[in-house]
Amino acid sequence: MQTPKDGSKETFFTEREKWTGKTVREKITQLQSIFSDTKDAKLHTVEINHSVLSFFYLSPMASEEKIHDEFIPKLFQAGEKNLQSMLEAADTANTGDLKKILPEIMSGKTAVFLNNEKQVYLLSFRNKVKRSAGEPSSERIIRGSHDGFIEDLESNLSIMRYRIQNPDMAVETFDIGKKNKVKAALAYLKTSYDPNLLKEIKRRISYVDAEIVLTPGYLEEYIEDDPWSLFPQMLNTERPxxxxxxxxxxxxxxxxxxxxxxxxMPTTFFAFYQSTDDYNSRWISSTFVRLLRLASFVIAINLPAFYIATVAFHLEIIPQELIVQMKNSVEGIPYPPILEAMLMELTIELIREAGIRLPTPISQTIGIVGGLVIGDAVVQAGLISNLMIVVVAVTAVSSYVVPSSEMSTTVRLLRFPLMILASIFGFIGMIFGIIFILTKLCKLESFGRPYFAPAAPFNLQGLTDTFIRLPVWMKKEKGSFLKKKKRAGRGWDKNEQ
Incomplete structure (x- = not known):
């Protein structure tokens, strides 16, 4: 990764970049002073014939069993002559630079000092706790593989190597964060990627000026094209x-x-409405389900606003057969339709949030109570009309059809401004709101590529895997939107590439 042009340093401890002492004893003392406030910093010294080895590590991160029970006995068996070759043959990296050693110790490696050598051996005896690679709970499918990524970078890259057994798959690793460095990696296929896209991604990441970047969500806000947009501009997934x-x-x-x-990166709006199941099922049924998902987007953001505008301003569009039922439903409700809708939509959001935070058995109970008891109670109390309950229920179901949780949140938020516009201006306000959303989608970009492609700019070839899902043998390998070279951004786009 290139160095930011603002002159900021990428050191772990900026005030402790160099060794203050020359001997091994002085270097160990300096390390102990750096970690003086923690009790998990361990120092273990052994003498093999005339050679003295000092092991310095953090006990929760490094495996003491591997060090004491496995590696040190092998050193005794090797003898003094083969001692250095044993250290070099292990999974090590030797360096004399303190600013490079500290991050490695913090990540779980063990620093080994041999006699009075200037170099320090870094051994990988990490004590990692890994969970099994189970299927992501938020991206379940019916057919296909049921594995997922875990919290270990090396394991995730290994899973990808198993998935794509191709030497053209390239992986570039780097660190993110100034004080708490987190390892990250960019993966791409050399036969299909755009070099300008890779250059732009690396350029944006190089300007991330943050002391700590814990998750991809942190990084996403730094490098996305438009931070004020409700629409996510990067697709996140846990599925290999x-x-x-x-x-x-x-x-x-x-x-x-x-x-x-x-x-x-990059992604398009329509990618959020595509699922892995689309390619594991017959193309006709997959096309039907995909069109159903896209229709759910229209229903989720427009149905409450349409109901409010109809009841408040445009009763004339209601068929004669439904006027009596609608009149009986809304008659006696003390609030205008906008307050009805807001009350029920916020109640649905509260029930959803409670269901996520509570344990699974209790969350199911909350869903039943919220859906049956509260819904029936507010109707019996005369606070909400029956028709509003139906509208809110259909809207809620439609907003949860999208496979992406981030896009689902966007859909749920978009309906609120449309409801307000519909309550003030009727259908005219609703139409202006829809035009604004479509305009924003057409202007939005993901790493310089059109976000609403292939609808805008229109590309007939790209529609073969957007609104419909044609057989895989008819699908092109690369979408045309990846060929765009236009760059967009904010802080980092003021600098030359």
Whole structure:
């Protein structure tokens, strides 16, 4: 990664970049002073014939069993002559630079000092706690593989290597963060990626001026094109098969150590309405489901606003057969339709949030109570009309159809301004709101590529895998929107590439 042009340093401890002492004893004392406030810094010294080895590590991160029970006995068996060769043959990296040693110790490596050598050996005896690679709970599918990423970067890259057994898959690793460095990696296929896209992604990441970047969500806000847009401009997933298919299409994936979420760049609006199941099922049924998802977007953001505008301003469009039922439903309600809708929509959001935070058995109970008891109670109390309950229920179901949780949140937020416009101006306000949303989608970009492609700019070839899902043998390898070279951004776009 290139160095930021603002002159900021990328050191772990800026005030402790160099060794203050020359001997091994002085260097160890300096390390102990740096970690003086923590009790998990361990020093273990052994003498093999005339050679003295000092092991310095953090006990929760490094495996003491591997050091004491496995590696040190092997050193005794090797003898003094083969001691250095044993250290060099292990999974090590030797360096005499303190600013490079400190991050490695913090990440779990063990610093080994041999006699009075200037170099320090860094041994990988990490004590990692890994969970099994189970299927992501937020991206379940019916057919296909049921594995997912975990919180370990090396394991995730290994999963991708198993998925894409191709030497053209390239991986570039780097660190993010000034004080708490987190390892990250960019993965792409050399046969299908755009070099200008990779250059732009690396340029934006190089200007991230943050002391700590814990998750991809932190990084996403730094490098996305428009931070004020409700629409997510990077696709995040925990599914290896989804990442693999996007790499084949020419996109670039970003992995971060400590998170199972992978960012895929660039992306389009329609990618959020596509699922892995679309390619595991027959193309006709997949096309029907995909069109159903896209229709759910229209229903989720427009149905409450349409109901409010109809009841408040445009009763004449209601068929004669429904006027009596609608009149009986809304008659006696003390609030205008906008307050009805707001009350019920906010109640739905509260129930959803409670269901996420509570344990699974209790969350199911909350859903039943919220859906049946509260809904029936507010109707019986005369606070909400029956028709409003139906509208809110259909809207809620439609907003949860989208496979992406981030886009689902965007859809739920978009309906509120449309409801307000519909309550003030009727259909005219609603139409202006829709035009504004479409204009924003057409102007939005993801790393300089059109976000609303292939609808805007229109590309007939790209529609073969957007609104419909034609057979895979008719699909092109790379979307045309990846060929765009236009650059967009904010702080980092003021500097020359």
């Amino acid at each position: 098969d989804r990442v693999a298919s996007n790499l084949v299409d020419g996109r670039i994936a970003l992995f971060m150590d400590g998170s199972p979420t992978v960012l895929i």
